[in-house]
Amino acid sequence: xxxxxxxxxxxxxxxxxxxxxxxxxxxxxxxxxxxxxxxxxxxxxxxxxxxxxxxxxxxxxxxxxxxxxxxxxxxxxxxxxxxxxxxxxxxxxxxxxxxxxxxxxxxxxxxxxxxxxxxxxxxxxxxxxxxxxxxxxxxxxxxxxxxxxxxxxxxxxxxxxxxxxxxxxxxxxxxxxxxxxxxxxxxxxxxxxxxxxxxxxxxxxxxxxxxxxxxxxxxxxxxxxxxxxxxxxxxxxxxxxxxxxxxxxxxxxxxxxxxxxxxxxxxxxxxxxxxxxxxxxxxxxxxxxxxxxxxxxxxxxxxxxxxxxxxxxxxxxxxxxxxxxxxxxxxxxxxxxxxxxxxxxxxxxxxxxxxxxxxxxxxxxxxxxxxxxxxxxxxxxxxxxxxxxxxxxxxxxxxxxxxxxxxxxxxxxxxxxxxxxxxxxxxxxxxxxxxxxxxxxxxxxxxxxxxxxxxxxxxxxxxxxxxxxxxxxxxxxxxxxxxxxxxxxxxxxxxxxxxxxxxxxxxxxxxxxxxxxxxxxxx
Numbered sequence: 138x139x140x141x142x143x144x145x146x147x148x149x150x151x152x153x154x155x156x157x158x159x160x161x162x163x164x165x166x167x168x169x170x171x172x173x174x175x176x177x178x179x180x181x182x183x184x185x186x187x188x189x190x191x192x193x194x195x196x197x198x199x200x201x202x203x204x205x206x207x208x209x210x211x212x213x214x215x216x217x218x219x220x221x222x223x224x225x226x227x228x229x230x231x232x233x234x235x236x237x238x239x240x241x242x243x244x245x246x247x248x249x250x251x252x253x254x255x256x257x258x259x260x261x262x263x264x265x266x267x268x269x270x271x272x273x274x275x276x277x278x279x280x281x282x283x284x285x286x287x288x289x290x291x292x293x294x295x296x297x298x299x300x301x302x303x304x305x306x307x308x309x310x311x312x313x314x315x316x317x318x319x320x321x322x323x324x325x326x327x328x329x330x331x332x333x334x335x336x337x338x339x340x341x342x343x344x345x346x347x348x349x350x351x352x353x354x355x356x357x358x359x360x361x362x363x364x365x366x367x368x369x370x371x372x373x374x375x376x377x378x379x380x381x382x383x384x385x386x387x388x389x390x391x392x393x394x395x396x397x398x399x400x401x402x403x404x405x406x407x408x409x410x411x412x413x414x415x416x417x418x419x420x421x422x423x424x425x426x427x428x429x430x431x432x433x434x435x436x437x438x439x440x441x442x443x444x445x446x447x448x449x450x451x452x453x454x455x456x457x458x459x460x461x462x463x464x465x466x467x468x469x470x471x472x473x474x475x476x477x478x479x480x481x482x483x484x485x486x487x488x489x490x491x492x493x494x495x496x497x498x499x500x501x502x503x504x505x506x507x508x509x510x511x512x513x514x515x516x517x518x519x520x521x522x523x524x525x526x527x528x529x530x531x532x533x534x535x536x537x538x539x540x541x542x543x544x545x546x547x548x549x550x551x552x553x554x555x556x557x558x559x560x561x562x563x564x565x566x567x568x569x570x571x572x573x574x575x576x577x578x579x580x581x582x583x584x585x586x587x588x589x590x591x592x593x594x595x596x597x598x599x600x601x602x603x604x605x606x607x608x609x610x611x612x613x614x615x616x617x618x619x620x621x622x623x624x625x626x627x628x629x630x631x632x633x634x635x636x637x638x639x640x641x642x643x644x645x646x647x648x649x650x651x652x653x654x655x656x657x658x659x660x
Contacts, residue, residue: 145157147222147223148185148188148221149218149220149221150218152182152185153178155177155425155430158423160186162423167311168312168313168335169314169422170314170320170422170423171316171424172320172418172422173318173423173430175604175605175607175612176427176611176612178613179318180219181219183314184216185219186314187199187283188228191254192226195311196280196282196312197280198255198283199255199256199257199285200277200310201287202259202260202261202284202306203258203260204287204291205260207260207582208232208233208258208260210582212231212232212258213232226254227253229253229254230256231247231248232244232258233245233257235263235266249275249276257276259272261291261292265299265302270302274305274306277309277310282312285314286315286316286331288317288582289320290327293322293327293329300330303334304333315335317331318604318608321649322599322601323600323644323645324644325352325353325411325644326348328414328418329345329348329349332418335421339417346396352410354399354407355398356397370394374390374393405640408644411644411648415648418649419649422649427611427612434615434617435618437618437619437620438621438623439620440625440635441622441624441625442625442627443508444504445504445627445629446501446502449499449501453481456477456481459477481629482595482629482630482634484499485626485629486503486594487503496528496529505624506537509534509537510537510540510541512592512622518570519589520564520567520570520571520589521572521588522571522572522591522606522609523572523573523574524575524576524591524594524606525573525594526575526596527595528549528575530594530595531547531549531573531574535573544563544571545569545570545571545572545573546571546573548560548561548573548574549573550575564587567587574606576597576603576605576606577602585609586610586612586614586615591607591619591620592622592624595624596623597634598637603638607621623635
C-alpha cells in the first residue's frame with residue numbers, strides 16, 4: 138500500500154479517488170481485472186501498477202494488447218501523458234506494426250535491447266499472425282513480464298485464434314491484467330476466457346462446457362432443434378469421413394455440437410447460479426460506474442419512430458413470412474434466423490442486400506433518412522455523433538449533411554489512419570459538427586466528448602458495440618447531458634433490437650454488481 142501511495146505522488150497526472158481505490162483493491166496481485174465502466178480512467182490505474190511493479194523489481198517489461206487504434210493511443214497518448222516524470226523512472230516503449238521498414242525494425246530492436254523498463258503495444262490481430270506471435274512470445278519470455286488485455290472482451294470466444302494466442306501468452310507472464318467496461322455482452326459465458334486469461338485457478342480449471350452447464354440450462358438431445366443440428370453435423374462427418382468408425386463420428390459430433398441455452402416463455406435465456414459467478418468475478422476485479430465516481434451529467438435516452446413506405450412494408454413482410462417458415466423448419470440452423478433478422482433491419486433503413494448485386498436502395502423515399510435530416514435541422518449547430526452499420530448508410534448520411542451545409546467527418550473501415558485521426562481532432566475542436574462512424578470500427582477507444590447528441594441510425598444485437606459507442610461521448614471531459622436518439626421503424630424488428638439490448642445490459646450489470654439480481658428474478 139505504501140508503494141502505491143508513493144507512486145501516485147510521482148505520476149505525471151493526478152488520479153481520481155476511484156482510481157486509487159482500484160489500485161488498493163488490486164494490491165499488486167498477480168491476476169486482476171478492472172471492469173469499470175468506459176470512460177472512468179482504467180488506463181491510468183494500469184500504468185500506475187506497471188511502474189509500481191517495475192520499481193519493486195517484479196517486472197521489467199509489459200505487453201499491452203489492445204484493439205487497432207487503441208494500441209496506438211496507449212503508445213502515443215496514454216503512456217507519455219501519465220507515466221511518472223521522476224528522474225528515477227526510466228522506460229522505453231514501442232508500437233508493433235507488421236511493416237518491415239528500417240524505422241520500424243530499429244524501433245523494435247531498440248526496445249528489445251533496452252536494459253530497463255520496456256513496454257510493447259500490439260493490436261489483437263497481430264498475435265494471430267506468425268510474425269506478430271513470435272515477437273510477442275520473444276518479448277514476454279525475455280524477462281519477468283506483465284501482460285495487459287485492454288478491451289478483454291475481445292477474447293470472450295474460447296475457440297477464436299486470438300483467444301488461444303492470448304491465453305498462451307498469459308501463461309508465460311507473472312502478472313496479468315484485464316481491462317474492459319463490457320466484460321460480457323449479455324451472457325455469463327463471456328467471463329470464462331477472461332478469467333482463464335487471468336488465472337485458471339479462479340474457476341478451478343473448469344472446462345468451458347462444464348462452465349456453461351454450471352451457469353445455464355443447456356439444450357440436449359431431448360430438444361428437437363438441438364437434435365436436428367446434431368444430426369446435420371453427424372451426417373456431414375459421415376459423408377466427409379466414410380472410413381471412420383461410428384464411435385469416432387459420435388465423439389466428434391459431441392465436440393462440434395454448439396452450446397445452446399434453453400429459452401424461457403418470454404424468449405429470454407435460462408441462466409442460473411449468477412450470484413455465485415458474480416461473487417467469484419468480484420473477488421478478482423474492481424468495478425465502478427461513472428454514476429458512482431464521476432461528476433458526469435446523466436445520459437438521456439429518446440426514441441424517434443417513423444413508418445415504412447408501402448414498398449418497404451411489402452419487402453419487410455415477405456422477409457417476415459420467410460422467417461416464420463424458417464422457425465417451423467427444425468432442420469434450419471439458428472444463424473439463418475439471425476441473418477433474416479439483419480435483412481429485416483436493413484429494410485427499415487431503406488436498403489436490401491443481395492449476394493449478386495450488393496447493397497440496393499429500396500425505391501422511393503427513405504423515411505429514416507428524412508427523419509434524420511429533420512433532427513439535424515432541429516439541433517441548429519449542436520455537435521452530433523451518428524452511428525450506423527452499413528457503409529452505404531454512412532455515405533447517404535454524409536450526403537444529407539452536405540446538402541444541409543453541415544461539416545461532417547467520417548470514421549470507418551474505408552477511411553485511412555491519418556484521415557481517422559484528423560476526423561477525431563476536427564470533431565473535438567469544433568471544426569466539424571457531425572462525426573459519422575460505424576459502431577464496430579469507431580466505437581472503441583475514442584474520446585468524442587464534444588458531442589451533445591448521439592444518433593443510432595441503425596442497431597445490431599451486439600451489446601458490446603452499443604455500450605462502447607455510447608461511452609465515446611460520456612466519459613471524463615464531458616460537461617453536458619448527452620442525448621441518445623434511436624431511430625425506430627414502428628412495429629418492426631428495430632423495436633425488438635433495442636429491447637434485447639436493454640435486457641442484455643441488465644444481465645451484465647447484475648454480474649458486475651450494478652443491479653441486484655433479485656430485481657431481475659435471476660438466481
